[in-house]
Amino acid sequence: MVGLVLIxxxxxxxxxxxxxxxxxxxxxxxxxxxxxxxxxxxxxxxxRIAIALRAALAASPDGVVxxxxxxxxxxxxxxALEELESADRARVHVSEAPLVEGAVLAAVQASVxxxxxxxxxxxxxxxxMAKLPRD
Amino acid sequence: xxxxILTVADPAGLHARPAARFVQAASRFESxxxxxxxxxxxxxxxxxxxxxxxxxxxxxxVLAAExxxxxxxxxxxxxxxxxxxxxPS
Numbered sequence: 001m002v003g004l005v006l007i008x009x010x011x012x013x014x015x016x017x018x019x020x021x022x023x024x025x026x027x028x029x030x031x032x033x034x035x036x037x038x039x040x041x042x043x044x045x046x047x048r049i050a051i052a053l054r055a056a057l058a059a060s061p062d063g064v065v066x067x068x069x070x071x072x073x074x075x076x077x078x079x080a081l082e083e084l085e086s087a088d089r090a091r092v093h094v095s096e097a098p099l100v101e102g103a104v105l106a107a108v109q110a111s112v113x114x115x116x117x118x119x120x121x122x123x124x125x126x127x128x129m130a131k132l133p134r135d
Numbered sequence: 136x137x138x139x140i141l142t143v144a145d146p147a148g149l150h151a152r153p154a155a156r157f158v159q160a161a162s163r164f165e166s167x168x169x170x171x172x173x174x175x176x177x178x179x180x181x182x183x184x185x186x187x188x189x190x191x192x193x194x195x196x197v198l199a200a201e202x203x204x205x206x207x208x209x210x211x212x213x214x215x216x217x218x219x220x221x222x223p224s
Contacts, residue, residue, distance in 0.1 A: 108182045113162075
């Protein structure tokens with residue numbers, strides 16, 4: 001199964017998002033989070049992201065999709081990815097999808113045993129998904 | 136192509152959680168499974184497609200399947216999703 005890593009400047013944000021993802025998709029998908037700095041402030045931390053990546057990779061034989069919020073999250077993620085072995089890095093896909101919607105769509109797709117490519121495609125659809133009912 | 140007309144029983148309509156249950160249940164079958172609603176058709180194995188139908192409570196939907204296990208798929212989905220979908224109308 002494919003797993004997820006959720007990265008945000010805020011620990012509470014990804015904590016809550018993980019709960020939401022588990023309720024929608026069930027708890028079969030490994031979801032690791034990296035939110036905030038090492039000392040609990042708002043920000044991102046490469047070491048925390050690296051820990052989350054390793055845990056998700058260990059739990060997810062079919063690969064890992066990473067979703068992140070904004071700004072320096074991408075920079076910290078790059079540093080964390082550099083710490084991984086190249087074989088592990090090859091099993092990680094970083095998604096451009098919006099964090100909340102992308103995480104939900106990706107997790108549901110992962111929960112049915114979809115491939116890494118299928119989960120990535122599902123997450124990508126979050127960028128253009130309609131939220132308000134059409135008339 | 137077996138079809139079933141259902142009424143959405145969940146007071147919030149076919150929102151994220153029941154739609155996700157739908158995707159998970161439908162994905163177990165090989166057949167192509169669709170939901171039709173309001174002149175649109177969505178792949179029942181795709182969460183974004185189902186959410187895109189914006190199905191409101193008490194609306195009528197058509198569940199249809201085509202493929203080798205179509206009959207089994209319709210029967211299983213109707214049973215498993217009964218709490219959300221209500222009885223066939």
